[in-house]
Amino acid sequence: MARRWTPRRFVVLRRIRVVSCALLVVLAMVLTFFISARKSVALSVNGQTKMVTTYAYSVDGLLREQGIKVKTHDLVDSTSGGQLRNHAAVTVRSAYQTTIVIQGQRVPFWTTATSMDQLLGFFEENRKQAMKVTVDVGNVYNQLTGGLVINQAGPVTVIADGKTSVAPDGKLPAASILDSKGIVLGKEDRVSVEHDQGATVLRVQRVTHGNTQRTIPIAFATRTVVDPSLAPGQTQMRQAGVAGQRLQTIQVTYVDGQAESERVVKEETVAMPVDQVVAVGPDKPKEGQNSGQQSKDAGKDSQQVQKTPSPSPSASQDSQSATTPAPTPTHTKPPQTTQPTQPSTPAPAMPDNKPAPSPAPAPSPSRDGLWHASPELAQAYAGGAAAQRGWTGSQFADLVTLWNKESGWSWKAKNPKSPAYGIPQANPGSQMADYGPNWRDDAAVQIDWGLNYIAQRYGSPSAAMRFWNQHKYY
Structure with a gap:
């Protein structure tokens, strides 16, 4: 027997249908979310590539999920930009x-190059004019700084101790190539890599030190004494001056036998200077200064003026005239030049022993970096730094144009309307402190910060240039 239709049954069925539809919609949304959020991404870290499945929406989220820590100068690149998409490729170097x-x-x-030859190539890609660039290998036996291969493509020319040879296998680190040639490095010897007429050159420079001495003259002083026995303006040499001597011991640094730098390691005075003494006659007295008659006449005139009554005298003036005595005329004597207590021919007191040597001045610390760099030097550095990000050709040309408009590539450029500073016009300039404490003076720090800023915000210099053309800032 079929159930009878009732209003209550109708309401119940309608509620069931509404709940079922809502559940289906929620289920569809959840399935859509998981299907769209689930991504398969190729993650490459320093050449090691693996496929990962992730639900992260951004590259930063993926790296956090995978436990990959990215430092300030590390390079992160994604084929999908900052927003992570399915089948994207993320590269971390x-x-x-x-x-x-x-x-x-x-x-x-700071570089991500996998070989010294590649690093030199970065600077050659964006270089318009010949500018010598070499790479120093700080410690060839250190895996991080000296473990890179020299040349992936072919042989390496080795220059050491005035001899030139060729290492056929360039896919070796500097230490292996030098060991194969029987070249033993000293503690301070320098190893560098450069390009010379299309060849990759591994150069060893021998560093030695030697001491030399240099005599520095000490100027003598001149003293003048007044001798009344001499005529006015007459001079007479009483003692000839003798220059002193200061002896400096200098340490010279030689690179392949050529003097490169020097510093003072010891300094002492070996002879004190002797003053030069010159006697001069007294000054000639001025005319009228000794005339007693002129002084007497002046006194009489003064008396006559004081005795002459005033046309309209006051009581105070009469009282003052009555009580004020007339001045007595005086004769002015010529000035007497006193003989100085110091003898005219003093004998210099020479110390019995040699004076204690003065401490040598501390050598000024060397400033490595693009310290107050010229625009040309800053652009050469930026060319290599941009090339390792893949910004060559028109990309680098846009970078040059962009920073020409912003600062003229001046490390000290300021904006009168804002606290922006430096080549990239960081606003405020203190943002660049993450890349180095000398951000106010070091163009390399400013350029590194600026390139990272462009990469994070615009993706490339050309995109930043397009934004600048529209808004006149970036």
Whole structure:
């Protein structure tokens, strides 16, 4: 027997249908969320690639999920930008610090290059004019700084002790190549890599030290004494001056036999200077200064003026005239020049023993970095730093144009309307302190910060340049 239709039964069925539809919608949304949020991503860390499944929405979230710590100068790249998408490729390259030499100036440089040859190539890609760039290998036996291969592509020319040879296998670190050539390094010897006419050159420079001495003259002083026995303006040499001597011991640093630098390690005075003594006659007295008659006449005139009554005298003036005695005329004597207590021919007192040597001045600390760099030098550094991010050609040209408009590539550029500072015009400039404490003076610190800022906010210099053209800032 079929159930009878009732209003209550209708309400119950309707509620069941509504709840069922709501559950289906929620289930569909959950399934859609998990299907869309689930991503398969290729994650490469320092050349090691693996496929990972993640529900992270951003690259930063993926790295946190995988426990990968990214430091300040490390490079992170994603084919999908900051927003993570399915089948994206994320690359993380850890940076290490080496030292490059640009036009003789040593500059710390953070790089992700896998070989010295690749690092030099970064600077050549964006270089418009010939500018000598070499890479110093600080410690060839250190895996981080000296463990990189020299040349992935081919042989390496080795120059050491005035001899040139070729290492056929460039896919070796500097230590292995030098060991194969029987080259033993001293504690301070320098190893560098450079490009020379298309060849990769591994150069060893021998560093030695030697001492030399230098005599520095000490100027003597001149003293003047007044001798009344001499005519006015007459001079007479009483004692000839003798210069003293200061002896400096200097330590000279030689690189491959050529003097490179020096510093004072000891300094002492070996002879005291003897003063030069010159006697001069007294000054000639001025005319009229000794005339007693003129003084007497002046006294009489003064008396006559005081005795002459005033046309309208006052009581106070009469009282003062009555009580004030007339001045007595005096004769002015010529000034007498006193003989100085110091003898005219003093004998210099020479010490019995040699004076104690004065401490040698401390050598000024060397400033590695792009300290107060010229725009040309700053652009050379930026060319290598940008190239390792893949910013070459038009990308680097846009970077040059962008920072020309912002600061003219001046390390000390300021904005009168804001606290922006430096080549990239960081606002405020103190943001760059994360990249180095010398951000006010070191162009390398400013450039490193600026490149990271562009990468994080715009993705590339060309995108930043397009934004600047529209808004006149970036």
